[in-house]
Amino acid sequence: MRTIIRNATIVNEGRKFPGSVVIEDEMIQEVLEGSDDSSQTYDLEIDATGLYLFPGVIDDHVHFREPGMTHKADIASESRTAAAGGVTSYMEMPNTQPPTTTIERLEEKFQIAANHSRVNYSFYFGATNENVETLKVLDTSRVAGVKVFMGSSTGNMLVDRAESLRRIFATSPLLLMAHCEDTGIIEANIRAFKKKYKGQNDFPVRYHSRIRSVDACFASSSLAVELAKDTGARLHIAHVSTAKELSLFENKPLKEKKITAEAVIAHLMFTTEDYDTLGSCIKCNPSIKTPEDRAALRAALTNGLIDVVATDHAPHLANEKKGGALKAASGMPLIQFSLVSMLEMSDQGVLPIERIPTLMSHNPAELFRIEKRGYIRPGYYADLTLVDPNANWQVKEGRYYTKCEWTPMDERVFKWRVCRTIVNGITAYCDGIVVDGIRGKELRFNL
Numbered sequence: 529m530r531t532i533i534r535n536a537t538i539v540n541e542g543r544k545f546p547g548s549v550v551i552e553d554e555m556i557q558e559v560l561e562g563s564d565d566s567s568q569t570y571d572l573e574i575d576a577t578g579l580y581l582f583p584g585v586i587d588d589h590v591h592f593r594e595p596g597m598t599h600k601a602d603i604a605s606e607s608r609t610a611a612a613g614g615v616t617s618y619m620e621m622p623n624t625q626p627p628t629t630t631i632e633r634l635e636e637k638f639q640i641a642a643n644h645s646r647v648n649y650s651f652y653f654g655a656t657n658e659n660v661e662t663l664k665v666l667d668t669s670r671v672a673g674v675k676v677f678m679g680s681s682t683g684n685m686l687v688d689r690a691e692s693l694r695r696i697f698a699t700s701p702l703l704l705m706a707h708c709e710d711t712g713i714i715e716a717n718i719r720a721f722k723k724k725y726k727g728q729n730d731f732p733v734r735y736h737s738r739i740r741s742v743d744a745c746f747a748s749s750s751l752a753v754e755l756a757k758d759t760g761a762r763l764h765i766a767h768v769s770t771a772k773e774l775s776l777f778e779n780k781p782l783k784e785k786k787i788t789a790e791a792v793i794a795h796l797m798f799t800t801e802d803y804d805t806l807g808s809c810i811k812c813n814p815s816i817k818t819p820e821d822r823a824a825l826r827a828a829l830t831n832g833l834i835d836v837v838a839t840d841h842a843p844h845l846a847n848e849k850k851g852g853a854l855k856a857a858s859g860m861p862l863i864q865f866s867l868v869s870m871l872e873m874s875d876q877g878v879l880p881i882e883r884i885p886t887l888m889s890h891n892p893a894e895l896f897r898i899e900k901r902g903y904i905r906p907g908y909y910a911d912l913t914l915v916d917p918n919a920n921w922q923v924k925e926g927r928y929y930t931k932c933e934w935t936p937m938d939e940r941v942f943k944w945r946v947c948r949t950i951v952n953g954i955t956a957y958c959d960g961i962v963v964d965g966i967r968g969k970e971l972r973f974n975l
Contacts, residue, residue: 584616584911596625614913622654
């Protein structure tokens with residue numbers, strides 16, 4: 529099938545320019561700059577006049593809850609939600625039930641995705657204190673990376689032995705994605721709050737950022753960086769949430785880095801001041817931090833300290849979010865709104881629009897060494913998203929797709945709106961409709 533997207537404003541590789549893109553089956557064949565006056569014929573012509581064309585977003589950090597927690601989300605439902613947000617590829621985390629800590633469980637996830645995922649996919653293998661030897665036999669062409677929970681986590685996935693941590697860092701053939709919060713500091717903070725509030729078993733959610741504190745994040749991130757430097761491991765620290773942690777990273781080209789940083793939409797969009805209106809809806813781990821921390825993270829989007837922007841999309845049912853700093857579930861569904869949130873920040877002057885594909889498509893592709901994705905280039909897979917810059921739409925029930933049926937973005941008005949998502953050359957989402965029958969492909973990695 530031969531397709532052309534005509535008259536778009538293309539945002540790609542640090543540039544914004546008028547042009548058209550020719551797609552042959554699942555691959556990009558040509559990128560035409562300027563107006564297209566050719567008389568060639570196409571099976572499908574998409575008029576993108578007035579629209580912006582971006583490479584499909586690659587989200588390196590999602591929780592789709594399957595297997596074991598499909599009452600709140602699953603691979604089918606959340607990949608639909610991804611398509612509606614312009615996300616064409618995702619890498620999913622291992623803290624499911626049971627956790628993805630054996631080869632057999634990893635293969636089960638790949639099979640579920642092959643049957644049900646609307647967009648492209650890969651999965652992380654979960655490191656534990658006991659499975660270090662398994663890391664040596666992982667298929668580096670298929671597996672996104674190894675996830676290390678260096679803080680409180682689901683099930684048996686907390687890696688809390690110094691010897692195990694060092695062996696994981698020294699052994700893994702894949703990039704290590706680390707969740708960094710110091711469990712000892714968190715537990716001490718909880719004890720202090722219970723003493724101060726005379727044994728209460730929960731506290732207002734605004735105290736979450738003082739329990740899962742800046743010090744808890746910095747202590748764990750510092751340890752991870754030290755281990756990576758000692759062992760030579762490739763380390764990617766997930767959801768950096770504090771200004772203090774940014775001191776651990778270097779401003780130099782991505783290809784020269786072995787230690788990299790991810791920011792997520794929650795910490796870029798919300799601050800502790802939002803607890804008053806959104807309450808436990810914005811409770812997540814690491815916690816939402818201060819306006820000063822958010823400002824530092826936003827600045828790091830352009831100063832080279834943050835390399836990737838993701839979502840940490842983590843659905844829970846609304847009744848699971850009831851409670852305070854201890855009892856409400858941590859996590860929120862955001863994948864449908866990541867690209868439009870970044871575009872909103874661009875309109876606010878936080879970062880130039882040309883920087884958005886770098887953080888959300890190019891750098892994830894380069895960091896994880898993904899084969900033929902992340903760019904609008906001839907010979908690359910046609911993973912693309914068209915966005916209307918003047919939609920001025922309001923988020924409300926019926927306009928979001930996650931299975932858990934809520935989002936902290938509810939009632940927010942966005943100027944930008946994803947109007948079409950193309951996955952491997954085929955439209956997977958268009959004007960509010962997720963197309964049935966579309967299936968993504970396994971991501972492949974060139975290590």
